[in-house]
Amino acid sequence: MNFLHMTESNFSLKKIEISVSEAEKRTGRNAMNMQETYTAYLIETRSVEHSDGQSVLTDSLWRRYSEFELLRNYLLVYYPHIVVPPLPEKRAEFVWHKLSADNMDPDFVERRRIGLENFLLRLASHPILCRDKIFYLFLTQEGNWKETVNETGFQLKADSRLKALNATFRVKNPDKRFIELKHYSDELQSVISHLLRVRARVADRLYGVYKVHGNYGRVFSEWSAIEKEMGDGLQSAGHHMDVYASSIDDILEDEEHYADQLKEYLFYAEALRAVCRKHELMQYDLEMAAQDLASKKQQCEELATGTVRTFSLKGMTTKLFGQETPEQREARIKMLEEQIKEGEQQLKSKNLEGREFVKNAWADIERFKEQKNHDLKEALISYAVMQISMCKKGIQVWTNAKECFSKM
Amino acid sequence: MEGECRASQARSWGLPAGGAGRDSPGGDAPLPGSISSSALLQTEVLDLDEDEDDLEVFSKDASLMDMNSFSPLMPTSPLSMINQVKFEDEPDLKDLFITVDEPESHVTTIETFITYRIITKTSRGEFDSSEFEVRRRYQDFLWLKEKLEEAHPTLIIPPLPEKFIVKGMVERFNDDFIETRRKALHKFLNRIADHPTLTFNEDFKIFLTAEAWEFSSHKKQGPGLLSRMGQSVRAVALSMKGVKSRPEEFMEMNNFIEIFSHKINLIDKISQRIYKEEREYLDEMKEYGPIHILWSASEEDLADTLKSVASCIDECCKATEKRMSGLSEALLPVVHEYVLYSEMLMAVMKRRDQIQAELDSKVEALTSKKADTDLLTEEIGKLEDKVECANNALKADWDRWRQNMQNDIKSAFTNMAEENILYYEQCLATWESFLTSQTDLHLEEASEDKL
Numbered sequence: 001m002n003f004l005h006m007t008e009s010n011f012s013l014k015k016i017e018i019s020v021s022e023a024e025k026r027t028g029r030n031a032m033n034m035q036e037t038y039t040a041y042l043i044e045t046r047s048v049e050h051s052d053g054q055s056v057l058t059d060s061l062w063r064r065y066s067e068f069e070l071l072r073n074y075l076l077v078y079y080p081h082i083v084v085p086p087l088p089e090k091r092a093e094f095v096w097h098k099l100s101a102d103n104m105d106p107d108f109v110e111r112r113r114i115g116l117e118n119f120l121l122r123l124a125s126h127p128i129l130c131r132d133k134i135f136y137l138f139l140t141q142e143g144n145w146k147e148t149v150n151e152t153g154f155q156l157k158a159d160s161r162l163k164a165l166n167a168t169f170r171v172k173n174p175d176k177r178f179i180e181l182k183h184y185s186d187e188l189q190s191v192i193s194h195l196l197r198v199r200a201r202v203a204d205r206l207y208g209v210y211k212v213h214g215n216y217g218r219v220f221s222e223w224s225a226i227e228k229e230m231g232d233g234l235q236s237a238g239h240h241m242d243v244y245a246s247s248i249d250d251i252l253e254d255e256e257h258y259a260d261q262l263k264e265y266l267f268y269a270e271a272l273r274a275v276c277r278k279h280e281l282m283q284y285d286l287e288m289a290a291q292d293l294a295s296k297k298q299q300c301e302e303l304a305t306g307t308v309r310t311f312s313l314k315g316m317t318t319k320l321f322g323q324e325t326p327e328q329r330e331a332r333i334k335m336l337e338e339q340i341k342e343g344e345q346q347l348k349s350k351n352l353e354g355r356e357f358v359k360n361a362w363a364d365i366e367r368f369k370e371q372k373n374h375d376l377k378e379a380l381i382s383y384a385v386m387q388i389s390m391c392k393k394g395i396q397v398w399t400n401a402k403e404c405f406s407k408m
Numbered sequence: 409m410e411g412e413c414r415a416s417q418a419r420s421w422g423l424p425a426g427g428a429g430r431d432s433p434g435g436d437a438p439l440p441g442s443i444s445s446s447a448l449l450q451t452e453v454l455d456l457d458e459d460e461d462d463l464e465v466f467s468k469d470a471s472l473m474d475m476n477s478f479s480p481l482m483p484t485s486p487l488s489m490i491n492q493v494k495f496e497d498e499p500d501l502k503d504l505f506i507t508v509d510e511p512e513s514h515v516t517t518i519e520t521f522i523t524y525r526i527i528t529k530t531s532r533g534e535f536d537s538s539e540f541e542v543r544r545r546y547q548d549f550l551w552l553k554e555k556l557e558e559a560h561p562t563l564i565i566p567p568l569p570e571k572f573i574v575k576g577m578v579e580r581f582n583d584d585f586i587e588t589r590r591k592a593l594h595k596f597l598n599r600i601a602d603h604p605t606l607t608f609n610e611d612f613k614i615f616l617t618a619e620a621w622e623f624s625s626h627k628k629q630g631p632g633l634l635s636r637m638g639q640s641v642r643a644v645a646l647s648m649k650g651v652k653s654r655p656e657e658f659m660e661m662n663n664f665i666e667i668f669s670h671k672i673n674l675i676d677k678i679s680q681r682i683y684k685e686e687r688e689y690l691d692e693m694k695e696y697g698p699i700h701i702l703w704s705a706s707e708e709d710l711a712d713t714l715k716s717v718a719s720c721i722d723e724c725c726k727a728t729e730k731r732m733s734g735l736s737e738a739l740l741p742v743v744h745e746y747v748l749y750s751e752m753l754m755a756v757m758k759r760r761d762q763i764q765a766e767l768d769s770k771v772e773a774l775t776s777k778k779a780d781t782d783l784l785t786e787e788i789g790k791l792e793d794k795v796e797c798a799n800n801a802l803k804a805d806w807d808r809w810r811q812n813m814q815n816d817i818k819s820a821f822t823n824m825a826e827e828n829i830l831y832y833e834q835c836l837a838t839w840e841s842f843l844t845s846q847t848d849l850h851l852e853e854a855s856e857d858k859l
Binding site for chain 2: 184187188191192194195198199201202204205206208209212213215216219222223225226229230233237373376377380381383384385387388391392394395398399401402405406408
């Protein structure tokens with residue numbers, strides 16, 4: 001649950017709470033008119049009146065994962081300077097053997113529900129994103145929302161991947177901080193992946209250790225039948241072995257939540273890279289525009305002074321077809337001068353845009369950094385808390401077992 | 409993005425169902441699926457000839473150790489010291505101290521084998537001296553066991569470690585195997601020493617004291633291999649008869665032995681499996697910690713926290729190693745010895761039944777009046793004495809064995825529980841101190857902000 005002030009003119013000064021409270025299996029027909037099964041999630045929005053603190057359910061609607069994706073893709077296009085919070089994973093990854101990789105598995109659905117709620121809370125607590133109209137409609141307008149989003153035409157505004165890739169390779173002078181950030185996000189992604197992989201293996205092994213102890217329970221019980229003095233001790237010790245073996249299920253379930261916290265930042269790495277890419281694109285665009293302007297100026301100068309230093313098509317054709325008339329030359333110079341004027345204005349505005357982008361992006365990145373440091377530290381601390389709880393349980397069970405053994 | 413969808417093969421943690429016993433409280437064991445016991449225990453038994461028991465291929469250079477130095481009596485480990493004390497029926501009267509140590513390889517043109525040094529210290533009058541040092545190989549221990557079984561067919565002779573190697577190792581005799589065997593041989597001799605009857609056995613004394621040449625010439629005496637084989641064929645036939653007329657108390661005993669044998673074997677498998685799982689857990693944990701260090705290199709604010717987590721994981725690894733070594737010292741050898749004991753018990757039962765059967769067949773012959781009745785009656789008289797002796801010996805030894813078994817099992821499992829408690833306490837301390845350091849930092853930072 002999270003509280004948030006929405007100060008958009010559309011919203012009154014209320015606190016709102018957002019929760020993804022339920023998940024439901026549905027069947028329906030997809031775009032190709034084929035039967036499909038999917039999960040729908042219930043999003044409930046409550047507003048909390050200032051005076052009495054009571055919360056009133058204001059909106060409740062069902063959304064499926066693909067609609068969340070649509071929302072995020074929209075935000076990525078319209079807020080390229082923002083590190084847009086990531087969605088929980090589409091498919092289960094980093095599973096260890098007990099965990100199911102099935103999207104329909106109830107445990108997976110439950111963890112995804114929590115992840116989607118977290119996503120919405122992140123949006124709601126972001127100073128800029130929380131004011132977005134489409135986001136508001138996502139929470140409040142069930143029908144027609146998809147059409148509304150598509151009508152914004154955001155898909156057309158999106159930068160093509162190819163363009164972005166090209167810019168990344170060719171940009172000459174990107175802001176150093178973005179280069180560092182990209183490097184950092186690569187490292188973050190790599191190290192968290194590695195960590196999650198090994199953690200899954202550790203969980204697997206730990207599960208094995210605990211579960212094999214469960215076998216003691218049954219055998220002790222059977223053995224106790226033939227023992228007179230040892231019987232009771234064996235029997236009760238066996239019971240504790242069963243308790244020990246079954247305790248691992250809860251322990252690892254808790255750990256899965258820890259893994260999900262790390263996963264969020266794994267996916268955040270991609271969001272960071274997206275911002276870097278946008279900067280590179282803009283910077284490249286700027287550099288190209290400047291280059292273009294410079295070459296036009298050069299051309300203009302050459303035409304004015306009569307020296308030909310640079311290659312130009314006109315120069316070539318002049319050589320081939322004969323000198324142009326002074327009137328023609330004048331016309332060309334005039335055209336170039338106009339283009340140069342336009343170009344200079346464009347360059348100026350691109351420069352401004354670029355600087356604005358860098359400023360805003362960097363502000364959000366700083367915000368992100370603080371959030372990341374805070375969240376990950378909390379996650380690590382919660383991991384320690386989990387380990388402590390596991391150890392305490394272990395001590396208790398084995399102390400009980402020891403007592404039973406010593407009474408044999 | 410790279411990820412891993414591990415569709416790992418379904419692994420089962422369960423054992424085959426079955427076996428009599430009380431119902432376990434709290435529902436059935438939560439174990440998915442069940443597998444045959446062969447999956448749980450991968451056994452590869454290498455068939456070796458009788459004489460090849462201690463042949464080996466060393467993986468490292470074995471240098472001959474100084475045989476002349478006399479080292480003082482040293483227990484193999486603190487834990488085994490405790491076990492030694494528990495052997496004793498009357499601790500104050502222990503007058504025979506034996507150690508088995510210094511395994512050494514011997515290379516001849518024909519074969520390569522290992523001998524163990526046996527040091528005996530005693531205050532008994534029947535021994536020529538108070539200290540003895542000899543070297544014996546596994547074959548010699550086998551000989552001793554067979555002599556004891558011959559002399560006392562219905563006493564529960566302590567078991568010897570296995571002849572064959574289980575769990576097919578790459579090198580047939582590696583250091584771990586030799587060490588495990590050495591410890592078991594040490595226990596074997598000490599159990600004999602603590603046995604009220606066996607301790608005074610003549611062959612036992614010769615085993616402990618005779619010089620090499622004396623010993624080999626002594627071994628050559630007595631019934632040969634062929635006659636022993638002949639006996640065993642006849643014995644099998646007879647034992648069948650003996651089972652039918654078994655007295656009630658021995659029926660009970662046999663029932664116990666059967667069930668005990670089944671259970672202790674399962675416990676052996678379970679314990680070995682736990683050790684294996686812990687080892688694999690440790691291997692993964694060793695990789696887990698360093699990743700946090702790697703991560704800390706690209707972080708600023710988080711670096712310290714990450715490094716602390718890494719060192720906590722490291723501490724837990726050490727604790728795990730300790731737990732594992734505790735398991736392999738205190739639990740596994742004890743459980744395994746009782747697996748071997750259960751085999752020994754079944755053999756003792758058989759021998760008792762054979763003796764009984766001999767009597768019964770003679771009695772049958774008498775009733776059918778097929779042979780000389782006077783001779784038969786005399787023979788029957790002797791056999792009746794024999795049976796009574798055998799039964800009494802077994803009964804007395806049985807009670808003693810039950811008592812020892814209870815003590816040994818109790819202490820082995822208590823130790824296991826203790827090791828686990830220690831392990832969790834260590835890990836708890838590590839993580840709690842991490843938590844304190846983090847929250848202290850929190851308070852520090854908070855107060856700094858206020859300034």
